[in-house]
Amino acid sequence: MGVQGFQDYLEKRCPGAAIPVDLLKLGRTAGRQHHHPGPLPPPARILIDADSGLQRLYGGYQTDWVCGGEWNAMLGYLSALSQACLYQGGLELVVVFNGTLGKERWPEWARRAQGQRQTAQLIVNHVGSKATPPPRAWFLPPACLSHCVRLAMFRFRVRVVQTLEDHHQEVLSLYRDFGFCGLIAQDSEFALCNVPAYFSSHALKLSWNGKNLTTHQYLLSEAARQLGLKTQQLPYFAALLGNHILPDEDLAAFHWSLLGPEHPLASLKVRAHQLVLPPCEVVIKAVSEYVSSIKDLGNLDAVARDVFNQSQSRMEDKVERFKKAVEYFSSASKPRPLSMGPSPHLSCVLPPQGVKPPYRNALCGPGHASLFQNLPPLPDCNDSLSGTMVYMDWSAPYDQGGSRLTNHHTSAPSGPSHSPSSSSDGDEPNDSSHHLTDKSSAWDDPASQGSGGDGSHGNGSGSNIPSLLSMATRSHMDITTPPLPQISAEVLRVAEHRHRRGLMYPEIYHILTKGEMKMAVCIEDDCNSEMPPASLLFRAARQYSYGVLFSLAETHRHLERLAMSNRGPLEVPPVIVKEWSSGKSKSALTPELVPALCFREWTCPNLRRLWLGRASEDRSRRTRAFLACLRSDCPALLNAAQVPQHLLLMCCVLRYMMQWPGGGILQRHELDAFLAQAVSNQLYEPDQLQELKVEKVDSRGVQLASLFMAGVDTALLVNDVCGQPLPWEHCCPWGFFDGKLFQTKLARASRDRLALFDMCEGQEELVSRVEKMRQAILDGINFTRPPPLPLFPSSTLPLLPPIPPSTPQPMGVPTIPFSTLMENILIRSVSPGLRSIPPQGGKLEIAGMVVGQWAGNKPLRGRGGLNMQVVSVGAGRG
Secondary structure, eight states, rough: TTTHHHHHHHHTSSSSSSEEEEEHHHHHHHTTTSSSSSOOEEEEOEEEETTTTTTHTTTTTTTTGGOOHHHHHHHHHHHOOOOIIIIIEEEEEEEEEOOOOOOOHHHHHHHHHHHHHHHHHHHHHHHHHHHSSSOGGGGOOOTHHHHHHHHHHHHTEEEEEEOOSSSHHHHHHHHHHOOOOOEOOOOOHHHHHOOSSSSETOOOOOOOOOOOOOOOOOOOOHHHHHHHGGGGGGHHHHHHHSSSSSHHHHHHHHHHHHOOTTTTTTTGGGGOOBBBBBOOOHHHHHHHHHTTTOOTOOOHHHHHHHHTTOOOOHHHHHHHHHHHHHHHHHHHHSSGGGGOOOOOOGGGGOTTTTTOOTTTTTTOTTTTOOOSSSOOOSSSTTTTOOOOOOOOSSOOOOOOSSOOOOOTTTTTTTOOOOTTTOOOOOOOSSHHHHBBBBBSSOOOOOOOOOOOSSSSSOOEEEEEEEGGGOOOOOOOOOOOOOOOOOOOOOHHHHHHHHHHHTTTHHHHHHHHSEEEEEEOOOOTTTTTTSSSSSHHHHHHHHHHHHHHHTTTHHHHHHHHHHHHHOOOOOOOOEEEEEEEEOOSSSSSTTTTEEEEEOSSSSSSOOHHHHHHOOSSSHHHHHHHHHHTTTTTGGGGGGGGTTGGGGGHHHHHHHHHTTTSSSOOOOOHHHHHHHHHHHGGGGGGGGGHHHOOOSSOOOOHHHHHHHHHHHHEEEEEEEHHHHOOOOOOGGGGGTOOOOHHHHHHHHHHHSSSHHHHHHTTTTHHHHHHHHHHHHHHHTTTTTOSSOOOOOOOOOOOOOOOOOOOSSOOTTTOOOOHHHHHHHHHHHHHHHHSSSSOTTTOOEEEEEETTEEEEEOOOOOOTTTOOOOOOOEESSSOOO
């Protein structure tokens, strides 16, 4: 979109609009200027948009991210960043995460997801062919990165806020209403909204000694001067560039008309049957000239008629969306009046009474200095800061205001009040009524909007001129699903409170209220049929978590009793959740309709009891629900002598992966590699991990690590759904996984038992811990497809795992692949006392089809032994 290209234009085409600054030096200078008696002033607050700054919060541009995530390195960087800001510069960081569903930006998200999938395929191909890390320009956020950053912020007591409805509007409201001194982000919308102190997150750099935090400050006033614009013209400029309200395809004809027939690019739009857009920098310059020529900014109708005078379809719709776009950017650029108080969307971020701030003197009040104004560039970070600081009063204290939570669902029935300490499994018809389907409520079914642009069709040439026909448009079908069960108002208030404070997985609130969630892209090979995509692999865990969220088990039990009393058929209304993701053979604008599931082994309590129950049995129910969602409800995992508590989440994810139907995802030696790196002493030595070099990056190891971290992401969702039975410090990946360390362990791993001893650095204690965890993970699992045996003679050959007689088998008889059977036959044929294979080799045929072949035997000199080489097994299968 044109708006998103403005950030790049600001950096490259507007000299003097981006100046280097040192944030810590600004803070130290302001502290030295405090001459008033009394306590020191509170630290200045800096707002960081995590959505556009994840790469820098991860730690920079290192290439180790492809191994699955260097979480201890990230933890060390964030620790140094938070300490440097507070103790070196007197700054307090507040990180805001994007917790919105963002359906109004669906086409933009779909295009970005499709681009990330293409990047993931480039990464897999590069690693598979060259066995080296990919270029850093291909950076793809490791799976679960956003939640790992959020957990790290909790550890360092950094204030966390999570948006709910409109991310950009809420970030700007938070910045203006509570008097922040600066905004660190990398988004064109923030730049166009005339933020007084707007800094680049991509250019953020922390020096090795922690005394300098440099970045670029964007001066929108200088950029507007070079474009010939005034401040009041910026909303028109942003609206006519193309945005999520008025997309590019609706403005294509207008943009081409601004260039005129004499422009060198004018011939591009008439070459063939494809509609293209002019280059972004050309559009920005042309639109700025047009906006600067508007005489009456208040007459929106006249401006809209002039803009769309060549439009031949949906004229009224475009005019209406143009007005909405102008209003959107106008409201974002204006501070809220003091009489209105803080924004109602942000009242939930205030701490409740009795909770102390994370730092002493952290509460900001009116009268604090505004440190980050339009300052001259700093030639050197060691030079003294010259010039006077400009002061202004902050509009409102950040920590003032009521603790009352905003409830956006007043229409939801509140129902009778219940005690949160209830722990009985008895009948509670009043409580379960909150989760019965409301057949009177209608599911949202917005009408499909038209697409396509105006003007002549043409064929674009040039890499920087995108084609509109190759881009996702606004028009997509929103599939109608059955209405969701009603949720009690008390549960909704708790969900919103946890969401606003970043204490809960952000998708949970949207699942409860809208029945939708979207999933991020991770590194996957679309051409690999052995490994399923992460969205499919962990779908069952999400389905059970949906059943927990909507109290499906209690609803089933209630309806069964009604059916028995009425002697009628059992009719259970389905609960469908839309999962939005970008897949190999599907569009990101087409959701997967996923039904919720409930446990068959036991009746899970309702959501209110799981979240608010305080009795000891409620805690055990939360833990059992968590384990059941991940198919890990076995006593061995809860045995602390086998599985330490901080490794429980990891073991549950690995056990879930081992139970994939058909097997093949995780082999025995790969499971050992995961466990060996989790107990390694190197995991807690960040300096050693930084110096650790991966000689050869394994493509399968990269995909396994990505799948595992996607499973950790799902486990975090399940943990929050089940009332957080695991404390947050036991959910942090840096306590059980490091991608680079896993790659080194996997390089040592093989199917030989001695490899485990090597992976554990020759320490018997670590070997014992790994074997105990492996035994707990594999406890009770029925392998319908056992892992293949090693193709080398050994005196202690492993046997096929026995099938428990009490476990019901699928289809009546367990199936063993023919290739595995042949491997056992060929291996045991080399044992002493058996006849040797003919020297010329041979083939094995069944029904005229070659299913196996082997090379001949060559006697070893002086020994008379056999040296059999298996060429292929199962090569003739269709």
